[in-house]
Amino acid sequence: MDFADLITTPMLDGVILHSPFHEPIDGTLCITGHHLILSTRKDNVQELWLLIQAIDSVEKKQISGSVQNGGTIILKCKDFRHLQLDIANTCDYHNVFTSLERLSNLQKPELSYAFFYRPMYTILEDGFTLFRPEMEFAKLIAGDEWRISHINKNYTVCKTYSSVLIVPKCIDDNTLVTAASFREGGRFPVLSYRHDNGAILLRSSQPLVTNNNKRSRADEKILNAILGLNKKGYIIDTRSPNFVSHCKSKGGGTELNGHYSQWKKIFKNLDKLVKCDGSLLDNFSKLIEACSDKSISIDKWLSRLGISNWLTHIQNILSTACLVAQCLDKDGASVLVHGSSGLDATLLVTSIAQVILNPDCRTVRGLQALIEREWLQAGHPFQTRHAKFCYSNSRTKNQQPTFLLFLDCIHQLHNQFPSSFEFTTQLLIIIFENSYYSNFGTFVGDSEFDRQELKISEGTTSLWSYLNRPDVMTNFLNPIYEPNKAAIWPSIAPVSLVLWNELYLRWIIDQKYQKSAMLKVQHLIQQDKDLRSNVIRMRRQLIDLQKELQSLYLEIEEGILDRN
Structure with a gap:
């Protein structure tokens, strides 16, 4: 064309x-x-x-x-x-x-600008190969418990999973294939994260139990292999019991207690994030309409903010992610998270739980790796979800801002723990923008399979290749960052959650004064760092001088003794 x-x-x-x-x-x-x-x-x-x-x-x-x-x-x-x-x-x-x-x-992704964009700078590293599963889980697969499986190399077992999967070493590929047939879309339980204490975080889609209460011994074998003998785990189902019953009538459902006796099941009502019926984007549209209306009173503004339910969604996600993180960290118990398809609420919960627990996810590269593992390689359908946004009259039920919810949840954590993140929230905004429209091919397609078909790595440039250039990345580094190896446990009380003004109101309220103030703060912090560095350098010079004086005194004393 x-x-x-x-x-x-x-x-x-x-x-x-x-x-x-x-x-x-x-x-x-x-x-x-x-x-x-x-x-x-x-x-x-x-x-x-x-x-x-x-x-x-x-x-x-x-x-x-x-x-x-x-x-x-x-x-x-x-x-x-x-x-x-x-x-x-x-x-x-x-x-x-x-x-x-x-x-x-x-409509065609190959017509997007990412395929026509040619960078005018030298590519220092290929972002498409930075975060492959073999590299991300290298320490795990070097042990005796996990292995790499290429059973999905042609994407025939699960079209939305990546070609390389990390699975228990005691589970053979035939068992994986059988288990995949028992889960919606073939999304059998796979490794998402291993905590420092050995607890495992898994994700999958719903089991296809139907009204006949079908079981899968292969699926049970995978989950029991994670726990071992005499251990307990948790299944966090991101749906309400009523919605699970609705899914069961259509062929889905949830794990039967009798066949998963080592697993305790907990239901969380994230139905609006699971259904993909367009209601989440409608909620977000109400939020943006309220943000854009400068004429309303404070009472109406607060009312419309509440009606949008956006902060309620954030609260529910953070609450569920904290529950998962507590099971892993406090109880030392493994957790399986799933909803229906495992493409939206599931990824939200598993990824935010990792930001809470894993300090690496709070660094620049760690965040990029998390997005690769839990969103891109995990098959979140970016092309479909982001085809239209909150203003379009032609949006469909398949469009919803799940990924924006993820970024907003990180913003909430950043707001409560500002010195625990290596990056500023401006990096989150850049990632948000590029997930909807971009010069780069990182978010093109609905899955790794799509990106292979479109030859994304050959015909486009990675967003990470651009962001990781030193002259670019310095613009997004947090000047008050102090590495924090501990978990960060956020408050999920309504009073603790804030509207992301920096993003949602940036074209409504001129933020040049806030930006100017931030630049001054960064300048003062840099001056302080330089001063501290100079003090340390001067102390070292003083210590060296003292050593030289002591050596000189010894030489003088030795000379006096020799004369005597």
Whole structure:
């Protein structure tokens, strides 16, 4: 397909751009296959370069009166920015609207800009190969309990799992295949994390017990192999009992107590995150609508914030993740987490539990590795979930901001433990943006299988390759970071949870003063570090000088004794 066929008016003069915190700009609009560009000849006025994939909704408002009056196009973007284009001529106005509507609704991932982007810098390391399972679990597979399985190398056992899986050494591949047939989508229990005390975190999808109460000895064998003899574990089902009954009537269900006697089952009501019925995105839309309404009173604002249930979802996720973390850390018990498909709520809970327990996940590379393990390699369908966002009228029930919930939960932990994270929340914002629209191929596709089919590693650049460049990463390092090897146990009381102003309100409230203050704080902290470094250096010099003086005194004393 030729992008030129979709663009009716590629260039247009006299377009007026209205954007947050800037005066209107009169300039030339240029539409390419992937970008909307507005430039002007005025000095000190920055050009607008907008990736068309970032546009979630294109709306038009024609000026009443003469057919020559043109109209206004409103662009609502996936980064919460609203842009307005005023176009004087009606024909041009309709042509630009049609072009942007077509380009912002392209369905094929291979048409995204990631396949056309060519970095102008040297790639120092390939982000696509940084966090392979063989490397991430190298210490585990060097022992006697775990091994690498390539049973899914052609993605025939489970299309949403990666080609390399870490499984118990005592479980053969035939058992894995049989167990996969008992779990929805073939997602049999796999290793997610091993805690320092040896407790294991597993994840899977729901068992297909149906109303006939089917069992799978292969599935039971895998789970019992994790525990060993005379040990107990927990199954955290992220669904309510009522929803489990509904799933059972459709062929799913939950583990039967009689066949999993070593496992204690706990139900958590994260149904809205499990159902994928579009309600989560509807909740988020209500939050953003409230954030965008500057005219409402404080009472209405708080009411609409409560109606959105966004912070309630965060509270429920943190509560469940803390429960999992306590089972692993305090009880030393292994845990299996699953909902229905194991693609949304399950990944939220297992990944946040690891941020709570594992200090490595609170570093830059550790966070990248966590996203690779628990989201990309675990088959979270980014292409489907992020096709549309909160402004689009054409969004479907398959679109929901599960991954944004994950990032917001980390933001809550960061807010309560600001010095325990190597990175600032700006890194979370960059990752959020790139998960919805990007120059990079990291989040393209719904699974590793899709990315292999699309040849992502050959035709695109990794986001991690860009972020890990020293000149880029320094912008996201936390100046007050102090490595903390202990677990961080957050408060989940409503009063402890905060709205992510830095993200949701950044185009509503100008944050230049907060940014300026943060830069001053960073400068002062750097000065303090430099001063401490100088003091340490001076102390070392003083110690060296004292040693030289002592040596000199000894030489003088020896010389006096020799004379006598």
